[in-house]
Amino acid sequence: MEHRHLGRSGLKISEIIYGNWLTHASQVEDDRARACVRAALDAGISTFDTADTYANTAAEVVLGEALKGERRESLEIFTKVYFPTGPKGHNDTGLSRKHIRESIDASLTRLQTDYVDLYQAHRYDYATPLEETMQAFADVVHSGKALYIGVSEWNADQLRAGHQLAREHGIQLISNQPQYSMLWRVIEERVVPTSRELGISQIVWSPVAQGILTGKYKPGAEAPEGSRARDEKGGADMIKRFLNDEVLTAVQGLAPIAEELDLTPAQLAVAWVLSNDNVAGAIIGASRPEQVTENVKAAGVTLEAEVKARLDEVLGEIPETDPAKTLSPAQRLA
Numbered sequence: 001m002e003h004r005h006l007g008r009s010g011l012k013i014s015e016i017i018y019g020n021w022l023t024h025a026s027q028v029e030d031d032r033a034r035a036c037v038r039a040a041l042d043a044g045i046s047t048f049d050t051a052d053t054y055a056n057t058a059a060e061v062v063l064g065e066a067l068k069g070e071r072r073e074s075l076e077i078f079t080k081v082y083f084p085t086g087p088k089g090h091n092d093t094g095l096s097r098k099h100i101r102e103s104i105d106a107s108l109t110r111l112q113t114d115y116v117d118l119y120q121a122h123r124y125d126y127a128t129p130l131e132e133t134m135q136a137f138a139d140v141v142h143s144g145k146a147l148y149i150g151v152s153e154w155n156a157d158q159l160r161a162g163h164q165l166a167r168e169h170g171i172q173l174i175s176n177q178p179q180y181s182m183l184w185r186v187i188e189e190r191v192v193p194t195s196r197e198l199g200i201s202q203i204v205w206s207p208v209a210q211g212i213l214t215g216k217y218k219p220g221a222e223a224p225e226g227s228r229a230r231d232e233k234g235g236a237d238m239i240k241r242f243l244n245d246e247v248l249t250a251v252q253g254l255a256p257i258a259e260e261l262d263l264t265p266a267q268l269a270v271a272w273v274l275s276n277d278n279v280a281g282a283i284i285g286a287s288r289p290e291q292v293t294e295n296v297k298a299a300g301v302t303l304e305a306e307v308k309a310r311l312d313e314v315l316g317e318i319p320e321t322d323p324a325k326t327l328s329p330a331q332r333l334a
Helices: 030-042 054-067 097-111 130-142 156-168 191-198 209-214 235-242 245-252 255-260 265-274 289-298 305-315
Strands: 003-005 012-014 016-019 047-049 076-081 116-121 146-151 173-176 201-204 279-284
Touching (some): 003 279, 012 016, 030 054, 030 289, 076 097, 116 173, 130 156, 156 173, 191 201, 209 245, 209 265, 265 279, 265 289, 279 289
Parallel strands (some): 016 047, 076 116, 116 146, 146 173, 173 201, 201 279
Antiparallel strands (some): 003 012
């Protein structure tokens, strides 16, 4: 397993990160979830990403149990705050000082750790002054409950403002967690150049585009049984934008290139996002341990410029590149 520095910091993370967004305490049973974490550890993954909102806090509990007994110093544990948790009351969401203070303590309890390596703002909070949010994050860091601060799905202007306030409060904003894949490239025009300038890395989610880039979804065919497209707990909603014959036909054209490189299509997809020098790590999820074992083989793969050009040619105008779509549609406010 290769490791990369996260932002302009001394923290190193595994370039393949295990994430439990749509799996732990949701799509898979706890025993299988623990087996996936064990497979990740065995494969050399040291970095684990979760959030308080995943399965309404239950995903943090499962991850904490799965990592119990491991040497804490050998792990990098990330979590997030923003979305509603618990009974979803009027202060159970957002990036207010109150919610951040209460959320970090609850997350640490569920994860069974004294600190997290990275505490992330899960989205930008338009209803709370950014100064209040960054002051609250500074208190979290200065109290030793988190080592660094990150964000998720912030646009370039938000990153710049947050980075400046973080510095004023004596803390480091070192990462952004956006969606990024061969099919979803909206961060490339503005977020990535700004992040390079500021010393912020990307920790990308959905590098396989919700499973589309595995090639298992065929144009004109029903989605396979047990696939995310058939998951009624949230997975189907996330993947549906890619489920059209134009996209699926283009994706089938990637398979011969993957075969030439002795990679699976999923490994090729993960290697592609890692070829961006502003990406510190790619988050993979898994419902079965063997998925972890296969996807980590993308670590250390080098894609030559000629290969990347061929991939671009196959996909043509299919990938989404509009920087205005940096935020997920559900969070884009007027």
